[in-house]
Amino acid sequence: MNLENNLINAKTIIDHGISKSEYNRILKILKREPNLLELGIFSVMWSEHCSYKSTKKWLKTLPTNGEHVICGPGENAGIIDIGGNDAIVFKMESHNHPSFIEPYQGAATGVGGIMRDVFTMGARPIANLNSLRFGEPSNIKTKNLLQGVVKGIGDYGNCVGIPTVGGECSFHKSYNNNILVNAMCVGLVKKNKIFYSKAKGIGNPIIYVGSKTGRDGIHGATMASAEFDDTSIDQRPQVQVGDPFMEKLLLESCQELMKEDAIIAIQDMGAAGLTSSSFEMASKGNCGVKLFLNEVPCRESKMTPYEMMLSETQERMLMVIKPDKKKITFDIFKKWGLEAIEIGHLTDTGKMQMYFNNRLVGELPIKPLADSAPEYDRPRKKKAFKTIKVKKRNLQIENVFLEMISSPNHSSKEWLFRQYDNMVMCDTIFSSEESDAAIVRIHKTKKAVAITCDCNPIFCYTDPKLGAKLAVAESWRNLIASGAKPLAVTDNLNFGNPEKKDVMYQIKKAIEGIKVACTKLSFPVVSGNVSLYNETKGKSILPTPVIGGVGLIEDLKFVTGINMKMDDSIFIIGYTKGHLGLSVYNQICGYKYGKPPSIDFDNEIKNGNFVYNAIREVGISGCHDVSEGGIIMSLAELCIKNKLGIQISIPDEIKKENWLFGEDSSRYIIITNNEKKLLKYAKKMNVFVKNIGKVKGSSFKIINEFEISLKDLITYNKQWFKNYIDIEK
């Protein structure tokens, strides 16, 4: 073989993030030294981001099957059956590092990337969600990052015309230099029109369509797999700019082409661009590939094969099509103003052969490269916690409450979600401010899907396994509360550096927690993403395994919001022990340590089934789960949303603080005027319910404690963002 041999030395290898043992593995596979192009390809294919080398061993243990699962992890996104010929495609993905370097473009391209993962499978995206974590508001970078990220998410989804229907956003100092931007996309596909990435058919053309390739993001995949240091800000060329208009054209043209019987395999060029998309398609189909790199459309002059193979320019797709469908393929793209280009074809060599200027410039065996990607069982060690008791601030209930509802994490996120078009496509029934899960109608049917994303990183920090279980349970509960039957989840595992023992411990334990909870709740994991090395100067983020849950509402009449009507009765479902460890209450009062609330899955399922059936059989006005901030926070959210007052009495048998602020699992608030029916049904199902008050008047009133007018309550809840962003008065 006559490969151009760019000199590779020890430094080049280190610069590519390849360890000594990995390099030896490369030598074994190739039986020769790689050239620079080949080394670059190994480095991205074996990066943490693409190979999951630190987590694969543990991810394999997740439950991924279930009666509704059509496609589990391994493809661009997971797919679940929702009855008839309809299926739901969904996944969550992180864009943490890019968003920290350039918040607007980083977040925008994150949204773009996850939507492509979904529409690549034949689906039309119907909803976007996001889970955001920022540093302390007082950190000088936070405001800028917040504004940039939110605008980036909004502008991208709004332009493509996919509603952004929900998500979460919170602040904690551990994210000061490592924000998290996790984007989730849900799409709708016909079961008989699903597209996969497995290439087949020797000689079949490989088609490139979308933006021209530039030098952006070269080595982005390795960046996403490396710790930050002071020089990160200077990693300029790695920033990718998003083009939502191109995304919209790709979406529409691919949808049109998918109606023809033309596509054999399709992949978006995401992380590691042309490299990972071509390798993945070929390795799934056991094929070889010939690529003619002179054909790759380039934005800049003099781009090298190395740059073309590693570029992460956004909004590009790769597909294998039937040879006799070339014309219709090119015509459809042309109609949409896009140029499709044949850049290679499939072979039977099992090798990736890259040609440039009529010369073979790189040749790699595809299967061995993918199959022998490193897999590590990294050492782990539990972190020891200091149990320093911080002096408790002595606060009145009312003061804690007001501090809570006007705190950055619990104040109204209206400033944020106003910037998202949550109605385009006209199937949004509730966005996630109106219901525990966002609810999107399946177009032209009476079915709807409920979608939510959740995680409480504070719980996960102290007890990653329990914290992850609680995140899964909360997602499940949110779906139940919105009237849905929970079906499956996607997960986004955000952690620090896995080469550190305590971080690896967190990762393993969190995955274990997800495994247990998803198994118990019959809530399989169908897709996901891992983001590691979220760490700056040795400080890592709180472990943040975000869970994105999806459920089905078989008939719109069971759709349930955070609603109430005047004179309704208010019930708590589930027993309140009043667990305050790690609660918002304790944090406000200065107690920073403790344990997360425990969870008993039998009880969770019992209460959940009760609520699910009560929604169908009792007739209720609204439902809301009890989570961060406890009963009092859930009640406040009900009042603020409905602009109605309530009167609540605290039961005698428990301490006031514990009852109001406790964060025990498995509880809901149900609002109904069918009191008798609800009680009777609870008795039959042996579920603990308690009537705690009524919807009444125009103030928020806890009897014998305090009363605050609705108007003030709303002002408290809205002021933080207003003041922080300095919205023009």
Add this chain to the structure above:
Amino acid sequence: MIYRVYVEFKPGILDPESEAIKRTVNQLGFSNVENISKGKFFDIELSSNNCLSDIEKISKELLSNPVIENFKVVKK
């Protein structure tokens, strides 16, 4: 005294807007247009003299995004 700050994309950064404008211009019959690039400018009026370093600072921290943009200051 007025300074003008020019801000534009660094070379090599994707600028889909300029691409779209160029396409339209060509379609309108101006086939002699080879390339279009765009940028922003800010005119900053100061009450005191000799503040070039202030302007540089404002340009760097506020008016431009050093990750993807370059800026240039000229006295008007």
Add this chain to the structure above:
Amino acid sequence: MIYRVYVEFKPGILDPESEAIKRTVNQLGFSNVENISKGKFFDIELSSNNCLSDIEKISKELLSNPVIENFKVVKK
């Protein structure tokens, strides 16, 4: 040959973005900044000479909106 087209708001049209930038600049401690106004520019590269009238036409019909904006063409 390259022409540069400057586009800015007509005088009298309130530009909240410039206002907001000025507020932030002042808050950052640059109290000597009296006024900020902003605009866009387009660098148009032509393959043939003497096309000032083309550029004027493109500027008028595409790059600026006469209801709100003025433009100015200079040769670079």
Add this chain to the structure above:
Amino acid sequence: MNKEVSIIHFPGSNCDRDLAVAIKYCLKLKPKFLWHNESHIKDPGIIFIPGGFSFGDYLRAGILATKSPAIKEVIRHAKKGVPIIGICNGFQILTECKLLEGALIKNSSQLFSCKKVFLRIENKKNYFTKNIKKGVVQYPIAHSQGKFYVDDYNLKKLQDNDQIMFKYSSKTGDISDKYNPNGSVQNIAGIVNKKKNVLGLMPHPERAIDSFSGRDGIVFFNGLNELI
């Protein structure tokens, strides 16, 4: 006359389907989709220009779309008196191609804004609105360049000529800054041309046709029945 409603579809339009759904639901007919490079449009019936981000909103929202062949046809039909309705991006396109007065610029807040707003109907003599019984309707808005600007001279002409159709208002029809979501001159949300056959509005009536999103859009579309 044949019963027709046409929707002009641009690359980047994204409310075209929503509009078609509303038309089918309210007017019981299937609209005809016309692609932006259609250079001869015959008997279009009512022409709708939908919302979205035609050509990515690049340069200025709406401007690049005005250079398409279909818009030349829209202008030709407008002169003949064909009813034309531009919603959101459609309104932006109609001002950019000068079928309507004024300009739509960035919201005062500089941010995209998506919410339901109330609109007072200013003029009920016009065939677009005369069948709407209510004085105030509620439609969603979703835009970042929706601030209507016109200079004083032309504003007066709009007023004198009864060209102002919708204003952002309170639920009871009060007009003040408090109810102005984007900084539009005099809370203007929608206008017609001098001949009164071209309507542009920023809010989305097509997003208010079911019990979840509000039903005020239905009267808007039903009111068009006699035009087709």
